[in-house]
Amino acid sequence: MKKMLALLMAAMLAFSALPVLADSPVEISILFEGCNVTDDAAVLEKLNPYLAEKIGVTIKPVWGTWGNFDDLAFNAVTTGSDEYDILFTCSWTKNEYAPYARKGAYVRLDDPDDNLLAEYGKELTEVLPALLFEGAMTEGPDGQKGIYAVPGFKDFATMNTWDVNVTLLEKYGYTLDDVVSAGFYGWGDIFAAVKAGEEADGRVFYPFIFEGAVAERNVIGTPIVTGDANSLLSYYMNVEDVSVPGVYGNTFVNKYATPEFEKFVRQMRAYYEAGYIDPAVAIGETATDAWRNAQNTANYLISSEVSLYGYEFTTSEQRGIQVAYVMTTDAPYIDNTSVQGAMMAISANSAHPEEAMKFLNLLNTDPYVMTLLNYGVEGIHYNLNEKGEVEFVADARSTYSPWTNGVGNVTLLPPQKGQGADFQEKFAEFYSGSKKLPIYGFTFDTKPVENEIAAVANVKEAYALSLFTGAVDPETALPELLAKLDAAGMQKIVDEANAQLNAFFGN
Amino acid sequence: MTAVSKRMAHSFRLNQVSRKAEAAFHLVLGLFSLACIVPFLFVIIISFSAEDSIRRIGYSFVPAAWSTDAYRQVLSLGDALWHSYFNSFFITIVGTLVSVTMCVMYAYPLFRRDYRFRSFFSFLSFFTMIFGGGLIPTYIVCKNLLHMSNNYYALIVPMLVSPFNIIIMRTFFQTSVPFDLIEAATIDGSGEYSTLIRIILPIVKPGIATVSLLTALAYWNEWFLCLLYVTQRELYPLQYLLMEMQRNAEFLARNSSMIGAAGADAIRTLPSQTMRMAVVVFIVLPIACAYPFFQRYVVAGLTIGSVKG
Amino acid sequence: MKRGAGIPGGAKKTFWLTTMMLPATIWLLLIRYLPMFGIMMSFLEYKLPNRKMPFPVNLLHSPWVGLDNFSFLFTGESLNMIRNTLGYNALWIVLGLVISVTFAIMMSEITRKFMAKTYQTLMFFPYFLSWVVVAYFLFAFLDPTNGMIVRAQKSAGGAVIDWYNTPVYWPFILTICSIWKNTGYSTVLYLSAITGIDRSQYEAAAVDGAAKWQQTLHVTLPHLKPMIIILLIMNVGKIFNADFGLFWSVPMNSAPLFPVTQVVDTYVYRAYKSTGNVGMSTAAGFLQNLVGFVCIMAANAIVRRLDPDSSLF
Structure with missing residues (x-):
């Protein structure tokens, strides 16, 4: 009996010792978001041996979807779980970069005492543009600025545009120039003519179908202020030259209290009452469906889009019309939102931060790893045509399609069908012409005014979309909104933001 | 007249x-x-x-x-659909069996006026109807302490006890079991368990049917547990398959201006409205089929009750 | 000493009955009571756990902020949502009770049991459906461009109502939705209580010359009383909690409807979404619990004074 016990003990010891054997690779668990992956066996079968050999790591991806985007990382971070070594993070939605970094959820990558980036991420720092790291700088739990995540190398500048259905426009004798020169406030005649013509056969046609918040951004020229997740503040850009401040200088204003805003919503109201705007874009739950549906079926004249380089080729082909994107600023602008749009952070609870960094380094510099993880296995998920472009195998791709921007360095990827072999060069060239906003690098810390924000956000929510889309009369709704915002403490938020901005420029 | x-x-x-x-x-x-x-x-x-x-x-x-495009789309989910169908049935059946057993065993002593700790245990269960620790502490206890993560436990255990059902069951005991019956059985030397199983249970069949129905429904319609504890698709119940489609659509709608053009592609590939409706049909049909079966027991209980009178 | 105390058995009986309670008791302690320490998060500025201070040690390092986390519930705007929550709940408790008891009694009196069974089956149906699905039903009728009602109004040449931008209709729409979805469920509960009633009591009453409605009054209702009271007490305990799905999904999250659709749960959710503050949402939940607790205790005390046998505890 005693012998048996001893044997058992020995066996157990041996088993528990197994994982620390020097040669076995370390398994890194990674949370990806926005993916549609049901079968990753083929990819991992190729990827893991490669990774094990190169850096002594294997990966265990967890494929988050859009549906649990808000929850997986949030749960892991708030409960201090160690189930993920690497977490997707970004400056929007609940898995926010800046607040979590400040609360200590992520490992600082450029920690002077333990500089993971310098030690294991050298190639990575050489490949990614310096301005990306600049935008990834944020305050840590110690109040010092540092890099807490590897920013994704993607379309890192924002292009707010009007999406114009040129085919329809030309059918009624107008040109793209007419739309551009008339501007938002002068589209009435064009809308009237096209609506009358399209409705001649008795159907209902709405020429102007857009996303409320983006339309406001387009007309007034206000970028998203990082940290202001509820869109309460406006910073006025100079749309002629986005690298210098606009009419209000380097200050934040209450978005809803400016004469520019009032003029905008009055015009929207006029368009709405004339029947140019689809009422469905004013209802929270149906807005996106209606807007995207109209675009996809080419059932619109002018719409809105946060676009990217080369997108008109894709959409023109998909919709069977000629699509043009009219940029509303002089150049794509670089702001924190676009730079921090998709990042990979190492969890502060990870037992293997070094290995995690090694993997991130490889993911952002090795085309084989990036392509495999993103597009799948050549011959199974995609094939290369004679031009070296990727053509997907629809069936296999439907069980393996991660969200490209949410994975890593997209410039390592081979071009897709129709993009041309030199797509990545053109892409890079285009974005090298983008300009930094004067407030680039600023993040609004909402902590000091959290109570006001909770109340103000509820007030704002009740009015914003309806005003943006003209569904309510600004004559009565706007003063009401302003009075309620005032009562809920809006001014305190604006003052706090400006104080922080002053401190930012003072530094 | x-x-x-x-x-x-x-x-x-x-x-x-x-x-x-x-x-x-x-x-x-x-x-x-x-x-x-x-x-x-x-x-x-x-x-x-x-x-x-x-x-x-x-x-x-x-x-x-x-x-029939919508149904063709749903069926093209293939294994995902049948897996989740199986999961839904498995979770519902096992969950209901265990849960109703626990419910009856807890409610019966609560109905016994001669049970010493009756008021203590009453309070113990009813108090949790009003007070709870909130989502995050519960999540931590379940996940870290009880290891509910990517397994069937996570989809069954957190819903096992419902104080509401305990109250319903206790009320059923009160309204349909004459106390003299227990007295008589005890005097005859019947043990507590055998009294419950042999004498009491047949009388409260309608109550058990009702509680089973409520429990089964709750398990069948549950998706939030899956969102919290499960990331493996092989474990998704049917309800979550639908919710995921819905939540995908909602998320993309809320954040489309942030995801930009990449989101447009994701939205285009979302299941159509008709397909979501077809999934609803898939979800509702089994309940619609099972319900009359439950109902028969309710009616059977009714006849027993009136014959006895 | 109550009746039944005469059952022999003593310690042995108590032991066996206690073993019956064990499984559920262990569950309650682990999954309901253990997490209750989380209530303290309502009063803390929650610090994230990490390797050096895992949960729950991080709670000790989170600074005490007193009632700060509660203040967002008491700004100018919140009065409206508190009114909505209490108003809808009070109305629906009364309406739901009257309708489902009436329906249950009607069903029990129908001679053709097959029909009663059919009604019951059909009425329970909406209870299966999630609010998201219900929202789409409604939208199919009220959609501003394609909805059935809107189309009908258009073809009749009448004025088209902009349903999702006109708050006045929504108290009625929400009430109808709530009754529609929940009546079948509570009717089944009451009906199964009615089926438990001894038929001979009705016959005795009939022999005494009681008309049918008198029998309902003197036999059925007294028998339903324990269940009515229990369901009432429990609903009163939830008077400060709203059915989130109903108020969120059914009005399609349409902003102009907020004056009549904003309730505590949606308000807290929107605030939570905008701040991501765990302390604030825990605080709101705690306050809801507290209000519910006070209400339930009050209701129970009143019941105990009127009719000790029916009280919950």
């Missing part, structure tokens, strides 16, 4: 309400029942409507064109 003939009719109908009154009952209940079922029929019709018809004449009871 004269007073006499009324009384005649009354006695002929063996202590029933008058025909007029019954007709009125039929009218009220019938109309309400119709209102309850029509929207579901509407969903079925929508799920069989052609997308093109919806675009042209909107949702209609008489679509311009029919189509």
